[in-house]
Amino acid sequence: MGVIDRAASVVAHRSRYVVAAMLLLTLAVGAGAGMVEQSSTMNALATDSPAIEKNEYVDANFSARGENTTTTLIAVRTPDGNVLSKDELVRSLELQRALRANATLNATLVDERPTTGIANLVARSVLAAEGPVADGHAGAADRAETGAPSLDRQIAALDAANASAVRRTVDRLLAPDSDLPGSRAATRLLPRSYEPGSPTANATLVVLTQRTEQPVRVGAALSQRVVDGQVAARAIATDRAAGSTEPLAFGRGLLTQQQNQAIGDSLGLLGPVALLFVLAALSVAYRDPVDVVLGLVGVVLVLVWTFGAMGWAGIEFNQMMIAVPLLLIGLAVDYALHVVMRYREERAERAAGREANAADSDAGGPAVVRAAMTRSLAGVGGALVLVTLTTAVGFLANLTSPVPDIRTFGVVTAVGIVSTLAVFGLLLPALKVETDAALEKRGVDRALRPFGTGGYLGRALSGGATLAKRAPLLVLVVALVASAATAAGAAEIDGEYSPETFMADDPPGWTEAAPAAVEPGEYYLVDSREYVYAHFQSPDKQVSILVEGDVTAPDTLERVADARAAAANASGAFTRSSDGTVATPLTAMRATAARNESFNATLAAADANGDGVPDRDLAALYDAFDAAAPDAADRLLHSADGEYVALRLRVPIVGTADHDAVRDDLSAVATGIERGETSTAGTAEPGENSTLTATATGGPVVQTAVADSLVSTIFESLAVTLAVLVVLLAVAFRIREGSAALGALTVVPVLFAVSWLLWTMTALDIPFTLVSALVGSISLGLGVDYAIHVTERFGHELDAGRTPEVALERTVVGTGGALLSSAVTTAAGFGVLAFSLLPALAQFGLVLAVGIGYAFVASVFVLPSLLALWARYGSPAPTVTGDANAVASDD
Numbered sequence: 034m035g036v037i038d039r040a041a042s043v044v045a046h047r048s049r050y051v052v053a054a055m056l057l058l059t060l061a062v063g064a065g066a067g068m069v070e071q072s073s074t075m076n077a078l079a080t081d082s083p084a085i086e087k088n089e090y091v092d093a094n095f096s097a098r099g100e101n102t103t104t105t106l107i108a109v110r111t112p113d114g115n116v117l118s119k120d121e122l123v124r125s126l127e128l129q130r131a132l133r134a135n136a137t138l139n140a141t142l143v144d145e146r147p148t149t150g151i152a153n154l155v156a157r158s159v160l161a162a163e164g165p166v167a168d169g170h171a172g173a174a175d176r177a178e179t180g181a182p183s184l185d186r187q188i189a190a191l192d193a194a195n196a197s198a199v200r201r202t203v204d205r206l207l208a209p210d211s212d213l214p215g216s217r218a219a220t221r222l223l224p225r226s227y228e229p230g231s232p233t234a235n236a237t238l239v240v241l242t243q244r245t246e247q248p249v250r251v252g253a254a255l256s257q258r259v260v261d262g263q264v265a266a267r268a269i270a271t272d273r274a275a276g277s278t279e280p281l282a283f284g285r286g287l288l289t290q291q292q293n294q295a296i297g298d299s300l301g302l303l304g305p306v307a308l309l310f311v312l313a314a315l316s317v318a319y320r321d322p323v324d325v326v327l328g329l330v331g332v333v334l335v336l337v338w339t340f341g342a343m344g345w346a347g348i349e350f351n352q353m354m355i356a357v358p359l360l361l362i363g364l365a366v367d368y369a370l371h372v373v374m375r376y377r378e379e380r381a382e383r384a385a386g387r388e389a390n391a392a393d394s395d396a397g398g399p400a401v402v403r404a405a406m407t408r409s410l411a412g413v414g415g416a417l418v419l420v421t422l423t424t425a426v427g428f429l430a431n432l433t434s435p436v437p438d439i440r441t442f443g444v445v446t447a448v449g450i451v452s453t454l455a456v457f458g459l460l461l462p463a464l465k466v467e468t469d470a471a472l473e474k475r476g477v478d479r480a481l482r483p484f485g486t487g488g489y490l491g492r493a494l495s496g497g498a499t500l501a502k503r504a505p506l507l508v509l510v511v512a513l514v515a516s517a518a519t520a521a522g523a524a525e526i527d528g529e530y531s532p533e534t535f536m537a538d539d540p541p542g543w544t545e546a547a548p549a550a551v552e553p554g555e556y557y558l559v560d561s562r563e564y565v566y567a568h569f570q571s572p573d574k575q576v577s578i579l580v581e582g583d584v585t586a587p588d589t590l591e592r593v594a595d596a597r598a599a600a601a602n603a604s605g606a607f608t609r610s611s612d613g614t615v616a617t618p619l620t621a622m623r624a625t626a627a628r629n630e631s632f633n634a635t636l637a638a639a640d641a642n643g644d645g646v647p648d649r650d651l652a653a654l655y656d657a658f659d660a661a662a663p664d665a666a667d668r669l670l671h672s673a674d675g676e677y678v679a680l681r682l683r684v685p686i687v688g689t690a691d692h693d694a695v696r697d698d699l700s701a702v703a704t705g706i707e708r709g710e711t712s713t714a715g716t717a718e719p720g721e722n723s724t725l726t727a728t729a730t731g732g733p734v735v736q737t738a739v740a741d742s743l744v745s746t747i748f749e750s751l752a753v754t755l756a757v758l759v760v761l762l763a764v765a766f767r768i769r770e771g772s773a774a775l776g777a778l779t780v781v782p783v784l785f786a787v788s789w790l791l792w793t794m795t796a797l798d799i800p801f802t803l804v805s806a807l808v809g810s811i812s813l814g815l816g817v818d819y820a821i822h823v824t825e826r827f828g829h830e831l832d833a834g835r836t837p838e839v840a841l842e843r844t845v846v847g848t849g850g851a852l853l854s855s856a857v858t859t860a861a862g863f864g865v866l867a868f869s870l871l872p873a874l875a876q877f878g879l880v881l882a883v884g885i886g887y888a889f890v891a892s893v894f895v896l897p898s899l900l901a902l903w904a905r906y907g908s909p910a911p912t913v914t915g916d917a918n919a920v921a922s923d924d
Contacts (some may be wrong), residue, residue, distance in 0.1 A: 037418065040459075043409035045403040049461035055460040065344030071293060071351070082738035084696075087579045087730040095577070102143060103255060104572045105241040105263045105284030106565050107270050109150075112278060115233040117151070119205075122722045124273075125152035125239060126188045132241065133184065136271075138262040141243040142226040146181065150239040152220045154215040156187035158202045159194050161214075204232060210733070214628065225687075238569055241266055241284075245589045260286035281561040283571070288536065291558045295537035295870045296352065298553035302544065303865045305551075308653040310861035311362060318370060318854035321481055323468060328369045331461045333367045338452035343445060352535050353438050354445065355874060356807055357879075359866070360814070361449040362658050363859025363885070364424070367818060368417060368457035370851040373465070376409040378847060380480040397475030406466050414458065415769065416825035421454040421820065423761050424814040428752040431810055436739075438803060445812070450814075469692060471663035483850060494849035497894040505898035505905075512895045519792030526791060527802040528740030529563055536562065539872040553870060564689020570607040570614070576695060576731035578682040578703050583724040584670075585651040585677055589714040592706045592725065593617050594646050596682060599705060603698035605690025605733075616683040619646065621665040622658050632661040652677060684731075692733045692740075699734070703727035721739040743801045751787065751809045755780065758817055759924040770828040774907050778899045779824045782891035790884040795879070804877045812884040815859065820891035822848050828902050837904035841897050849893050856889035 044051050077092070094103075109128070111121060128149040133139055144147070160182050181189075191199065206213050206222065209229040220229060222238045243259050261284030270280045311332070311485055315325045336358055343350070380401070431443030431750035469479040500508050540553040547553075565571055578596065583589070597615045600606060607614055635657040639647035655677050659666040671679040686695055706727040762776030790812050799805060826848045830840035863885065866878020 035250050037414040038411045041407050041414055044410060044459055044462050045466055048403075048466040051463040052467065055455070055463070059337060062341040062345075065341040065346075066337055066606050068344030068347075068899075069340050070349050071296070074480065079601045082735075082742060083728055084730045084734045084738040087726055088577070088732075088735050091577050091579055091681060091730060094679070095668055101245045101247055103245050103259065103285055104240050105243070105266055105282060106569065106571060107239040107241070107266070107353050108236055108281040108283075108565050108569065109239060109270075109274075110236045110278045110280065112235050114235070116237045117155075117200075117203050117232060117234050119194070119196045122152040122155055122199065123188060123191050125150050125237070126156065126184060126191065126272055128270060129153075129239060130184050130188065132266055133274060135262075135265050135269060137265045138241075138243075138256075141259050141262040143242045143244055146242070148184075148239060148241055149218075149222075151219050151237050152191070153187060154219045154222075155199065155202055155206060156191050157182060157189045159199065159204055160186065162202070163190070170892060179832050187617070189624055200232060204230070207231070211781060212627070217624070219572060225570075226568070233569045236568060238565075239270075243286075248750050255286050255289055263287050263460070264290050281557075281564050283558065283561045283565045285573070287558060287561075291537055291556060291869070292352065292535050293922040294554055295535075295556065296355065297924045298540075298551070299866075299869045299871060299874065300355075300535075301551040302547060302553065302870075304669050306868075307359070307862045307865045309511055310865065311366065311858050314854060314858040314861060317365065317452070318850070319373065319481075323472070324373055324465070324481075327368065327461060327464055327468065329371075330464070331369055331456050332362055332365045334456050334460065335449065335453050338456065339445065339449035342448045348445060349440060352874065353442050353804055353807070354870070356804065356811065356877070357442070357445055359859075359862045360446060360811055361453060362862050363815065363855065364450060364818065365457060366858045367815075367851070367855035368420075369461060370854050371413050371417065371822060371848075372409065372457060372462055374483040374851045375413040375846075376405055376462075376465070377481050377483040379405040379409045379412075381482060392888075398691055399470035402466055402469045402473060402479065402621050406462055406723070409641055410458070410462055411828060413825075417454060417458050419762075419825065420818045420821050421450055422765075423758050423817050425450045426757055426761060427754045427814050427817060428810055430750055430757055433753050434750055435742060436746065436806075437801070439746075439750075440807060442807060444635050446814075483847065494853065494893065495842060495846050497849070497897040498845040500894065501841050501897035501901040502838050505901040508895060508898035509902070512782070512785050512891075516788040520788045522792040522795040526692070526744065527800045528742075528744040529802050530736050530739035530743060533870050534802050534873045538872065539868055556870065562688070563748075566595065570685040573732055574607075574686045574688045574690075574769065576684045576686055576699050576729060576734055578684065578699060578727055578729050579677045579679060579704065580681065580706055580725055582726055584680050585652070585655070586724055587648045589651060589680075589725065590619050590646050590711065591648060592709060593619055593680070593682065596702050596706045596727075599702045600682060600684045600699060601703060603684070604694035605692075605698075606695075607685035607687050616669065618655075618658070618666075618669045618680050621626075621662065621669055622647075622654070625658065625662040625665065629661050632657055685732075686909055690733070692737045696729060696734045696737045699729040702722055703729045740801070743803070743806050747806050747809055754813050755784065755809060758783075758813070762817075762821070766824070766828070768834075769825075772903075772907065775824060775828070775903060777901075778903055779820045779896070781899060782821055782896045783813060783888065785895060786816045786884065786887040786891040787812050789887045790880065793883055794880055797876075799876045799880055802873050802877075805871050805880065806885060808877065808880050811881060812888060815885060816888035816891065819852050819888050820858070820896055824850060824900065825891050827897075831904070837901060840904075841901060844900075845893060845897055852889060852893060856885050860885040 101360055106130075109116060109121075109125060114122065116125070129150065129152075132148055133142065146153075168225055192660070194202075205211060206216055207223075207229060208216075220227070222240070223234050224236050227234050241263075243262055245259060246256055263284045266485065267287060270282060274280050312329070315328050316322075319325050339357065339361060340350075343354075347352075368619040425447040428443045428446040431439050434440055434443075536558050537541075537556040538559045539556055544553050566574065578600065580589075580593070597617050597620070597754070601608060601615050620630075622636055626636045635654060636647060639650055639654045641649045654673075655666070655670055657669070669681055669683070670677060684699060704727070759777050759780050762779050763773035764776070766776030766779070767773040787809060790808060794800075794805070794808070823844060826844040827840055830838065830843050835843065860882040863878045864882035867875050867882070869875045869878060
């Protein structure tokens with residue numbers, strides 16, 4: 034007796050002990066479920082891309098005062114008015130005062146200039162014209178700022194000034210040739226469409242700056258206190274705008290809050306729908322309330338085990354993890370259906386007197402239940418173990434991915450799959466034995482017919498066996514042609530990585546009919562983002578060109594000056610009708626020289642040839658610059674061990690620009706710096722004695738690098754997974770059925786299904802994101818599950834001495850019903866995600882529902898033809914017994 038046979042006997046005949054042990058284990062493991070925390074952050078930056086490495090270098094070495102910060106942009110709009118009028122400027126300052134007075138927000142604000150708007154710059158210019166006035170005490174709502182008047186003084190100054198004086202100050206501040214401090218900063222706070230010198234504008238920005246615990250890298254998390262502060266800031270701005278145009282706020286913390294809300298709202302709306310689908314599918318398949326309840330209990334316990342393991346391991350639940358419970362529900366239902374349907378087959382055959390012995394027939398109800406469960410587990414247990422092994426290994430192949438969240442997903446899913454085997458291979462059969470035995474004692478007949486073995490459905494499922502018997506080569510050729518045609522399209526899938534891909538839009542109209550308890554909240558961020566990105570330059574949309582090496586070489590700033598002009602003309606660069614959008618050490622030095630006579634003399638002395646670009650004693654020039662403007666120097670220059678080793682150009686990007694084009698053009702600019710010439714076409718020749726290296730990096734470039742990495746690693750992971758599955762199945766079927774080829778053939782229809790699925794993504798223009806990147810591994814996991822059950826059952830039927838034709842018929846009809854029920858249930862579970870409030874999850878759910886359909890078709894209609902060909906040309910002749918022509922009963 035083998036291990037599986039002994040385990041089956043223990044489960045069936047020691048069922049109470051098994052139930053008790055499993056429930057105790059559930060309590061221990063499930064205790065960790067309460068420790069699972071939710072996160073909207075997805076970490077995708079652990080790749081070997083130079084852009085990512087250099088971005089971390091910039092974050093670590095080019096920040097002023099060593100302070101880590103994040104910003105929130107509040108776009109104040111007056112479409113029919115003028116944000117530069119005295120009244121609107123005062124309102125802007127009063128808004129800032131209200132923001133600083135909020136305790137939640139105030140606790141996170143930086144000490145110096147925590148809120149900034151054009152009103153501050155106008156008020157300071159008004160105060161400067163009046164001369165120095167002593168500042169009063171600054172409270173929590175009005176922080177003291179070094180060298181700047183308090184917010185209360187700014188409000189008082191604008192209140193006291195007449196409208197004409199304010200207008201003149203605005204004119205001077207925004208004049209193209211203005212010499213007032215903050216002139217360039219004022220222009221940056223106005224829309225791209227603003228014409229310098231114009232006295233009117235219909236929108237402006239108020240910028241909040243908060244402290245963060247660590248550098249805000251792409252994909253990094255913000256603390257909850259920072260998130261709460263941004264949410265409070267938006268609420269205050271919205272409340273104060275009552276009766277006028279609502280301001281639009283955009284920030285990383287607001288994105289986090291909206292994503293968390295969308296996840297909760299989506300689960301609240303779709304969870305009951307998914308449960309209803311599962312309940313309906315189980316009811317149709319089982320046609321028995323007892324088995325439906327047992328199946329649902331098993332599904333819940335699988336989730337408890339999985340989330341318990343996540344809690345004990347400290348793994349957070351983010352957008353990617355939404356796929357885990359849905360996948361496990363599908364696998365759990367699949368395991369349950371195969372166990373129960375095989376058990377029903379055993380009961381049905383015994384009731385008809387097939388393959389029964391007298392001892393069992395006379396043993397009474399409970400004995401028949403235990404005997405039938407023993408044989409069903411012995412028959413299907415090998416397939417369940419093999420499915421668990423191959424599916425878990427398939428998901429663990431994600432450990433080869435450089436993306437941390439994908440690796441974590443693979444581990445969590447593998448744990449969940451093992452949990453599924455434990456629950457549905459041990460606990461559920463033991464519970465069913467106890468339940469059925471108790472009901473049999475009370476005269477309730479528990480001998481029910483397996484799903485799909487009769488009527489129209491049975492005949493439809495047998496179509497795969499019919500095709501396999503009549504034209505297996507034709508089926509295989511059609512599948513190969515379809516897969517070859519779709520494989521070309523599958524290779525064209527693009528990658529996309531951006532936090533905004535998980536940004537919820539306004540809920541659809543049908544959600545208004547939902548009960549109040551699950552009615553979704555307000556989703557405003559898409560509109561805010563589109564407006565801010567289209568009209569203003571957002572701090573999170575900047576590209577850095579990092580220059581490293583001998584940055585004190587005489588020609589360094591010449592190269593930088595040439596690169597600046599090229600960068601300003603690059604694709605997506607944020608430009609205005611005025612100059613000054615691309616920041617370099619040279620532009621910052623010139624701005625410092627304009628207000629510092631001593632440094633102006635130093636800058637002029639460093640220009641040997643008089644062309645306006647310093648070309649000698651650059652180390653001394655950098656030292657003087659650092660002394661005159663330390664914050665600006667920190668942002669643009671970096672020194673180590675007393676030597677300057679790097680500088681950067683900061684290029685603002687239009688928020689809606691194409692990231693690929695931005696990356697290509699600015700990478701060409703970086704190449705031009707290295708070669709001594711700058712060309713966006715990248716055709717410059719290498720310069721003599723070039724000692725500089727330059728790399729384009731920053732948010733848009735990093736996101737492009739991650740997207741490219743996603744595509745390559747997904748296909749690498751699929752290749753690794755397929756190779757591992759082929760080896761595992763070849764070894765397993767060589768041991769169990771004496772044929773390694775049979776195991777390799779089992780993977781072929783799965784490969785077909787994945788090819789069709791990837792083509793579908795291309796046809797629907799669905800890119801690989803951090804979530805949709807999982808469709809390949811999930812499709813492999815479920816496809817292998819379905820295919821193994823078919824092949825394993827076929828092998829058992831051959832071992833029983835049946836002809837290949839009869840074995841195929843019994844396999845497809847006997848197993849197909851369970852597979853169909855599983856496919857419908859899983860597809861429904863994933864399909865409801867198509868109604869998710871998060872577009873990325875909606876695409877993910879739609880594609881996976883289609884992929885599950887492909888896996889079912891490949892396993893039930895393509896795999897039988899491969900098995901028929903194998904039986905005809907690759908296996909030993911079967912031993913035919915007296916019941917060789919018997920087919921699974923339709924009764």
